Amino acid sequence: MSQDVTFVNGFPFIPYHQPVRSASEMAERANRFFEEMSARRSIRDFSADPVDRIVVLKCIETATTAPSGANKQPYTFCLVSDPHLKKQIREAAEKEEYESYTKRMSDEWLDDIRPLQTDWHKPFLETAPYLIVVFKKAFDFAGAAKKNNYYVTESVGLACGFLLAALHQVGLAALTHTPSPMNFLSSILQRPENERPFLLIPVGYAAADALVPDIKRKPLSELLVEYVEN
Ligand code: IYR
Numbered sequence: 001m002s003q004d005v006t007f008v009n010g011f012p013f014i015p016y017h018q019p020v021r022s023a024s025e026m027a028e029r030a031n032r033f034f035e036e037m038s039a040r041r042s043i044r045d046f047s048a049d050p051v052d053r054i055v056v057l058k059c060i061e062t063a064t065t066a067p068s069g070a071n072k073q074p075y076t077f078c079l080v081s082d083p084h085l086k087k088q089i090r091e092a093a094e095k096e097e098y099e100s101y102t103k104r105m106s107d108e109w110l111d112d113i114r115p116l117q118t119d120w121h122k123p124f125l126e127t128a129p130y131l132i133v134v135f136k137k138a139f140d141f142a143g144a145a146k147k148n149n150y151y152v153t154e155s156v157g158l159a160c161g162f163l164l165a166a167l168h169q170v171g172l173a174a175l176t177h178t179p180s181p182m183n184f185l186s187s188i189l190q191r192p193e194n195e196r197p198f199l200l201i202p203v204g205y206a207a208a209d210a211l212v213p214d215i216k217r218k219p220l221s222e223l224l225v226e227y228v229e230n
Contacts, residue, residue, distance in 0.1 A: 007091075008078055010066065011150070017207060024163065026202060029057055030128065036168070036169060037165065037168070038217070039168075040164065040168040040181065041173075042174075042175050042176065042212070043124075043173035043174065043206045043210060043212065043214045044118070044124055044175055044210075045124070045203060045206060045207040045210035045211070046124050046127045046128040046129075046173065046202060046204040046205065046206065046207060046210075047127070047198050047205045047206065047207045048091075048127050048129065048204075049204065049205050050129050051129045051130060051172060051203065051204055051205070053079075054081065055170055055172070056130055056132075056167075056172070056203060057070060057079070057190070058109050058166075058170075059163060059166035059167050059170060059172070060077045060079065060132065060163060061163040062107035062161065062162055062163065062166040062197050063077065063159045063162045063163035063166065064159065064161065065160040066155070066158040066161070066162040067120070067155075067158060068151070068155035068158070068159065069149060069150030069151030069152065069154065070149075071156050072140070072150065072155070073155070073159075074136060074140070074145060074148045074149035074150075074152045074155050074156065075135060075136055075155070075156045075159055075198070076134075076135045076137065076195055077108070077132055077133075077134055077135075078132070078133040078134075078135065078189050078191075079130060079131075079132055080130065080131040080132075080133060080189070081129060081130050081131075083126070085188065086126045086128075086131060087186075088130060088188050089106065089125050089133075089188055089200075090122055090123070090125035090126050090148075091127055091177070092094060092179075092185075092188060093122050093177075093179040093182075093200070094120055094121065094122050094159075094182070095181050096179050096182070096184065097120035097122060097180075098118075098120040098179055100120070100179075101119060101120045102120075104180075106197070112133075115213050115215060116213050116215075117213065122177070122179070124177075124202045125176065125177075125200075125202060127202075128202035128203060128204040128206070129148060129204045130173075130202070130203040131200060131201070131202055131203070131205065132163070132200075132201040132202075132203055133185050133189060133197065133199075133200050133201075134156060134160055134163075134197075134199045134200075135151055135184055135185075135186075135195035135197055135199045136152050136153065136155075136156040136195070136196050136198040137152065137195050137196075138152055138194060138196065139194050141192075142195065146194075155160060156198050156199075160176070160198070160199050160201070163201070164176070164201075167203060172203055172205065173203070173204060173206040174202065174207055175201065175202050175224060176199055176205050177199070177201065177202060178199060178200065179198045179200065182197040183186075183197065184198065185200065187199040197204075217229075
């Protein structure tokens, strides 16, 4: 590859080779990927079966291929399998969730999530073999100096989307969990001051008897507006 480097105003560029596919192959791949992704569900009942750490690491590496503002990749993925840490995280999360469910969440909010039948108990935080705790970095350190990051929330969100897709396509179950507030994750995992918790993702296999709510996704017609030449 290195022999293909071209300099643009002194910055190295390399050719991009777009894969060439026929129209029918593209349509088939579009349908196949849609079917694959439509089958993904948020799982709250995990089995304790162990998961290959190398597979999870590769999925996290896949997440890091997502586009990010100025290519800063403003995140840290913490991969937690230590049962003592998982227990600490569960206890702290349940404490916050108890407050949220009994005092902080509005009636409208509680009504909206009733079909999911969730409550403040979060056993999956101990049962799932892995917890991926994603932190966003508003800035980085270059020695003592602070270096800015850009579009941090968008960048971390895109990386988490890639991560969920990667985990699903290898055959692993996951949940996007956001105990609120979740500052406790910074202290339990001893993260530096430039990192803020973004998402807590238990990863593993769904329990054999796992149930998921029978909820429907909106049809594309409700979510899409097309602008075509008349
Ligand atoms: N964080 C709580 C409540 C909750 C909120 C939303 I928005 C959901 O889609 C699901 C749950 C919990 O995890 O139980």
